[in-house]
Amino acid sequence: MSYLDYIKEKQFPLFTCAGCTHGTVTNTFLRVADELKLDKENTVIVCAIGCAGRIPTFLDFNVLRVTHGRALAFATGVKLSRPDVKVIVFMGDGDAVAIGGNHFIHAARRNIDITAIISHNEIYGMTGGQYAPTTLQGFKATTAPYGMIEPAFDVCELAKGAGSTYVARSDVYHINHLHKVMKNALTHKGFSTLEVITSCPTQFGRRNKMADPIKLVERIRDITVTQTAAEKMSVEELKDKIVIGEFVKTERPELTEIYEEKLGKLRKN
Amino acid sequence: MAKYELLQGNQACALGALKAGVEFCAGYPITPASEVMEILAEKLPETGGRFIQMEDEIAGMGAIIGASVMGKKVLTPTSGPGFDLKQENLAFAAMAEIPCVVVNVQRSGPSTGGATISAQGDLMQAKYGTSGDSPRIVLYPNSVKEIYGTTITAFNLAEKYMTPVILLMDETIGHMRENVCLDEFDNVEIINRKFPDVAPENYHPYEPDETGIVKLAPFANGKGYRYVINGMHHTIDGMPSLTPENIYKTISRINDKVERYKEDIWQWEEQQTEDADIIIFAAGCVSRSASEAVKQLRAAGHKVGLFRPISIWPFPDEPLAKAIKNAKMVLVAEMNRGQLIHKVKEIATDNLKVVPLNIYDGTVIMPEHIIQSIKEAAK
Structure with missing residues (x-):
């Protein structure tokens, strides 16, 4: 097996714009899938709408691509009805924490064994560059022509608060780190959240004087700091920085296992 | 000797669903429909099925479709304002051809209206509530006994025609109790969706044979049928596609199958x-x-x-x-x-x-x- 066995090569190239780094997330996933020898027969990938939501249709798995924001709701039905199946959900930031925010917090609360991989590019790319709940204050979007005035969501804090038993953040510049935490997220038992900082030169960069894809990735390099480094930094120094690392790694009973333990004995036939 | 029992309409719906072989129910509380999922929450663990109360009506609809994709027979019960929220994923089920049963015990609307007030306000919504042209089978029983039988029919039609089926009820009947004998349903026909009859390498999930009905292999079937299920216009392999040919084919197929088999679906008295x-x-x-x-x-x-x-x-x-x-x-x-x-x-x-x-x-x-x-x- 090689990572190429996990894609439908005939369907390529991807639809994504030149300079888009969602492909880096996909690439890392394929390499991790190969390392873990993921059983594509017994794995279901659920995804929905937006750039991040469409990419999984190119992967050679059982792929369920649903309505905007609802991937985790569908995935809950997939996992609860077939607990033996591995379920992975790919979402964008709008998908996961705007329209799908309610499903996200409840999936985390239930600690259902699903891995949510969330690409955070600060923008609605597919629809033409509107602001996301993750767009930082001051940055421009088609619906924030004078700059974003709302505060941004911290996806990992949200996941933590909601009860996700594995929470990590990485980015497309630190690919070795991304590889490591994606592997940890995919092997974690329970609801795991992996937020990946990605870049959108077409819709985000272009409106914010960073249309050069390389410059956007360099921005990610410059604004991210590791957990270890962050520990030594003051609150002032951490302003406008994004911390990458593993924030939660804990164990809690998993939903389908509790279901079987508490209700399995009621089965009559 | 015939066995009579005093049943409530919503109870008859839950029992009919169990008779039809329901394996998964996800829902959200709403009057006057809640009894359906309360009963299934109690009974499904006994039959090896699963129940979950979701965070909202949208999620309830999404979860049942997820379970149906895994090959399970599924149901979600709701009423007026909840039925509004179901529409989004109802359209998905129609588009992706996923069998499921949605029960709408009608209450007075619009909006909150009256939770225990009877009305027949959703008859057009049941057919036209979603965006785009999509088919709908909507059944509307008028007695507790008929609710039982019609619920079974709803599952049978969903599985046979690979499409969502709506079971409409009136609050009046959903909450009414009648003395009924269900003996005649002992040997009722139960229909299950068909598994593909071609080898995985020749399998195109959205290219049905001359019957016009797709044979979608449950995901993770262990036999090598792997594909994409997608709410976007799609190719015969389920891949996103916006060519005029594929758009036309998809919309025509999902609608034409109900038109073609309408004589099998029609029921009247x-x-x-x-x-x-x-x-x-x-x-x-x-x-x-x-x-x-x-x-x-x-x-x-x-x-x-x-x-x-x-x-x-x-x-x-x-x-x-x-x-x-x-x-x-x-x-x-x-x-x-x-x-x-x-x-x-x-x-x-x-x-x-x-x-x-x-x-x-x-x-x-x-x-x-x-x-x-x-x-x-x-x-």
């Missing part, structure tokens, strides 16, 4: 229509009052009959046209401001008088309302 000058058209709980009105009017020497659609979508237009062929008047009695009357008018010939009777104050249409309307219209 007629009472004394053969010689009737006046035909009452009524569905759901109103048809119970209409039936009584027919009895009383016949006793008084009037030639009155009843046409009751059980499948309201696809609308049984040909059977209705036949039934009203020699009539002079059709009274359309509905607990709304006039919905199915538009379908009746489409079919009515120029010399047929179509008279509305609409009561939407939360009370149920009674036989005397119907008798009075007929007398007034016949003046």
